């Protein structure tokens with residue numbers, strides 16, 4: 001049981017007592033209210049209730065929201081508030097049909113809020129942009145495929161880009177990646193290029209795997225969890241159950257985050273009648289430190305200094321020397337750099353005191369087995385690589401990698417974002433084995449690396465990219481530098497969006513602009529051989545089958561798999577080994593191809609896809625098999641103590657953190673209530689510490705503008721923001737994504753992976769005219 005004397009300490013150098021915090025725990029009645037609000041807005045049918053009750057259970061529908069694991073022994077309701085929102089949003093009865101598009105020009109729709117665009121409902125039939133009438137007009141599937149295929153076939157392959165956002169199942173994703181390579185390019189950017197690409201690239205270098213090493217089992221055995229920059233309460237709420245169970249058996253949780261995120265402070269289990277009725281909650285974090293954005297490198301250096309000091313005081317008892325000797329390289333060089341890091345610099349960059357870091361280190365040292373968790377707070381920084389390197393260092397020093405109850409666990413974004421990479425969606429030749437492709441399909445895959453998201457954007461800006469085919473997503477809105485991107489995007493010769501609902505990206509069509517409506521995961525997918533399941537991989541590398549039960553929004557909507565196959569067929573020359581029609585007819589055949597291409601991960605795929613809890617595809621680093629260049633785990637020597645990039649100096653330059661609210665899924669805005677942060681009604685706000693507001697001579701409630709402080713010849717500005725006092729460290733401001741994306745420069749990104757620095761953009765504040 002939880003020790004009642006262990007209260008969380010919300011340590012911060014800049015406490016702001018009167019910030020309007022939501023004073024309830026995450027989960028509980030608030031979360032039930034959140035769900036019923038969605039039910040109220042879109043009334044649930046019997047089918048919706050059935051889908052929800054089977055959601056995330058073997059044989060049911062796997063949630064379209066986050067990528068958190070689906071346990072083998074599910075709760076009665078294995079969905080959370082935000083999972084229910086995602087399901088209900090897709091099962092929407094409203095339709096953006098031909099009448100809707102007849103009624104609205106694109107110029108008109110460009111004045112709509114993102115929320116209202118998606119609220120128009122599910123797309124019902126293929127549409128083509130008519131520039132003369134500034135409208136999308138109906139087009140038949142055959143005509144659309146023939147025209148798109150014709151344009152793609154006529155262009156040099158490297159001018160086409162195939163983007164995937166992490167929604168589509170493994171089947172459509174694998175075929176999309178195969179289609180690109182058969183066409184002759186691997187311009188395969190993915191949503192992870194804006195999120196965990198920092199993980200994919202750098203963990204591969206450090207520990208020889210592009211993904212996390214933990215499974216749910218580890219959370220049953222760890223003694224401590226160190227949490228960096230991941231907002232569990234909003235973005236992976238079912239994970240709170242895992243954390244609650246860990247705390248209740250004595251595991252100690254320490255969190256580093258500039259904001260006091262409710263879910264990581266306390267949690268009322270909405271499934272526990274006792275907790276619900278007596279309003280009891282479980283304390284999640286024993287210690288909660290509000291560090292400065294980009295301050296994690298310094299914090300981790302401080303923690304490592306404490307570990308080294310403990311080892312100095314009692315040699316041979318703290319550091320796992322045998323592990324370091326046998327399994328790692330680079331230790332001595334790393335230690336020299338960490339020892340040399342001055343405490344005053346660590347305090348300056350982190351905004352925390354030495355005493356706070358020593359206190360946190362005490363918890364790390366008390367644990368035999370520790371897990372490091374992280375999200376966008378570590379990855380979306382210029383020196384994101386160093387954030388991850390330092391977290392690996394901390395874990396490796398005490399052998400906390402490759403044993404049960406320990407490891408590193410990035411919390412992924414979209415429900416199948418990790419899986420898409422596993423089956424070849426990626427711009428590198430290594431993402432899909434070329435020899436296999438030659439042998440299986442008689443094609444000659446390209447050797448040259450293709451474009452990732454930033455590369456594709458540069459290509460669009462420079463006019464080198466001529467076609468964007470998007471399997472989901474709202475790229476124009478999700479990317480940095482929105483103003484520049486929108487303008488360039490509309491000059492593209494061909495844009496194709498395979499989507500469920502209308503969004504902003506659809507409103508900047510290219511010369512030929514197509515909108516192809518697809519089934520979502522909640523929908524029944526019936527093909528020639530009968531109902532089809534699709535599969536996905538979670539954050540912990542488990543793979544699940546998912547069956548939709550809802551009625552498709554119209555008889556004209558096709559599955560993502562069928563659309564990808566039809567586009568490929570219309571584009572590529574005939575090849576008897578590329579059997580697009582057969583594959584559409586029966587997805588088992590596609591899973592056989594996946595298993596043949598990736599036998600280590602997907603052996604017996606069709607037989608195992610409905611195993612409760614999913615089937616585990618394994619991870620070499622978990623077994624201390626390091627697939628790195630040296631064959632060992634790699635310590636990282638810090639070259640700086642901040643994750644932030646170069647920024648102009650000056651008291652008035654602030655670091656901007658862009659945030660998700662509790663009422664959105666990426667650019668899908670469900671509503672305007674950020675309940676867990678006590679913020680309601682408007683998304684056009686800028687959060688700042690009360691003392692900072694005074695220091696800068698500003699006033700709470702004042703309307704301000706933000707401008708980007710990066711000097712690269714482009715000016716970037718967002719107006720109409722209300723200044724809101726909030727409990728944040730000094731030197732930073734926070735506001736919502738995607739509203740503030742015009743401020744983030746495309747070139748301001750993580751060094752090795754090009755993940756945009758969405759959590760560390762330097763900005764200035766100005767009053768509005």
Ligand SMILES: Nc1nc2c(c(=O)[nH]1)N[C@H]1C(S)=C(S)[C@@H](COP(=O)(O)OP(=O)(O)OC[C@H]3O[C@@H](n4cnc5c(=O)[nH]c(N)nc54)[C@H](O)[C@@H]3O)O[C@H]1N2
Pocket residue numbers: 065066067082195196228229230231232234235236256257258259261291292293294295296374375376377378411412413414657658659660662664665666667759
């Ligand atoms: N309901 C819902 N679920 C989602 C999503 C959604 O939009 N809505 N999006 C999905 C996707 S695609 C993704 S990638 C994930 C994203 O999920 P998260 O990884 O949780 O990403 P964010 O919400 O962007 O920010 C995470 C946290 O980082 C903190 N932070 C900011 N800067 C720093 C820093 O420098 N250091 C530290 N230590 N912390 C920092 C912020 O305060 C915030 O609490 O969620 C997925 N799940």
Ligand SMILES: Nc1nc2c(c(=O)[nH]1)N[C@H]1C(S)=C(S)[C@@H](COP(=O)(O)OP(=O)(O)OC[C@H]3O[C@@H](n4cnc5c(=O)[nH]c(N)nc54)[C@H](O)[C@@H]3O)O[C@H]1N2
Pocket residue numbers: 064118165166167168191192194195196376380413414471472473474475477478479498499500501502503518519520521560658659660665666667668736737738740741744758
């Ligand atoms: N400033 C700032 N910018 C960010 C971030 C940040 O933290 N700060 N986070 C970044 C991250 S982590 C990510 S992942 C991106 C993602 O950002 P988005 O591109 O917004 O992600 P999605 O949720 O995939 O896109 C939503 C659209 O996908 C379509 N869709 C929904 N479901 C399906 C489906 O099942 N199939 C298909 N084909 N389409 C579907 C709908 O049309 C919907 O409008 O944003 C990035 N941008």
Ligand SMILES: [Mo]
Pocket residue numbers: 191192194195196413414
């Ligand atoms: Mo993401």
